[in-house]
Amino acid sequence: MSNIPADLKYTKSHEWIRAEADGSLTIGVTDHAQEALGDVVFLELPEEGRSLAAGEACAVIESVKAASDIYAPVAGEVIGFNQEAVDAPEAVNADAYAAWLFKLKPAAGSDLSVLLDAAGYQAVVDAA
């Protein structure tokens, strides 16, 4: 049973996205993703100021088992990353929705409607 909060948006590649009041996006990986990865031991997150295309592989999450790419859900500029998660990557296993990874300022005209809602993401998980 995966935990999929209703107030977040999701991608098929297992990122969660929270739309903040200031228009920025906070991005992490889902509980389903951390469960599949197993013990997370390393994160490589994008630097502030880096400009990302939608769907661009921009971060790496490594568990004991394997390395996985993390993709930019929409185009935008990186405005911060979670140093605490880099220092203690097991935080992703402990609570995947608290351990955010990076923040994006979406590019003008970014289409957030392409993101999945909780029900849409549940369907992706169920099909896996």
Added chain:
Amino acid sequence: MAKQTPLHATHVAAGARMVDFAGWDMPVNYGSQIEEHHAVRRDAGMFDVSHMLAVDVEGADAERWLRGLLANDVSKLRTSGKALYSCMLNPQGGVIDDLIVYFFDEQQYRIVVNAGTADKDLSWMRRNIADTGANLTLESRRDLAMIAVQGPNARSKTWSALPGSEAVSAELKPFQAAWFDEILIARTGYTGEDGFELTLPANRAAEIWTALSATGVAPCGLGARDTLRLEAGMNLYGQDMDDTVSPLDAGLAWTVDFKDSGRDFVGKAALLAKPQAQEMLGLILDDKGVLRAHMKVFTSAGEGETSSGSFSPTLEKSIAFARLPLGTSAGEAVEVEIRGKRVAAHTVKLPFARNGKVLAA
């Protein structure tokens, strides 16, 4: 449809994460893989290794045939229950499989081979029997299950779970086995810790697994098994060596026995004609990241490649095995290419850790 071991339902009921491994649906972890790893280094853990295949060899020519089939020499085995690790080579000197052979007497042996290579091994063995005209039979024992109980407290917990087993197994030295009723108890393993590998009738597997669990032996998946064997400096077939790799280049020269010059074995001529070309060493990553298989390694003497790599829960660093230019020694600074970037690492002598202790820094 993936194959299932006799313990499959037990794993699923315990909430294990199941993955395909060599055509078998196997538990990769139950909860945290790192905690399972620590349980084995610090206390006791158990693994379902029933996907591996036991093959009984019986007949007048058993010893002679095995001396020709295997790169290690079974004539070293003189007491019943004694075991030997060996490679089985092809005529080109590549490794068909690595295995453990148990001696009962000159006409009775048991070979335990890897799951992914079992069919290939059996057909190779049958062909070799036909070619050599050896008088013996091979029996594939899919009626058996295997449970590896590993860790500093593995033996005492096994004795609690199997009342009466201590009497026959307390005096076993490493690489020795004894029968306890219908269970073969072997003081062997693939973790670098003390412990037993139990080979038992499939219909008793769940009952014995549950009894072990009740004495506090932690169920562990293939994930922890991989990081434990990596720390212990033990090769994984298909990753650290295969049909194209010489055992001499894979750090397995110690298992190839040339002592008896009168003994011929498959692959011997090829090994003698093609001496060791690479050095197998451990790597510890000094920069951040995780080493994986097939990463390029740059040394002062040229390039090499990692064959296995992961995060070591005991060292809390990333470690790997690498095949490096001949003459590379422990303690050298090297660089490894991770996702196009070169990062710093250094070479060490294997193993990284055994018996609860870190041995490489």
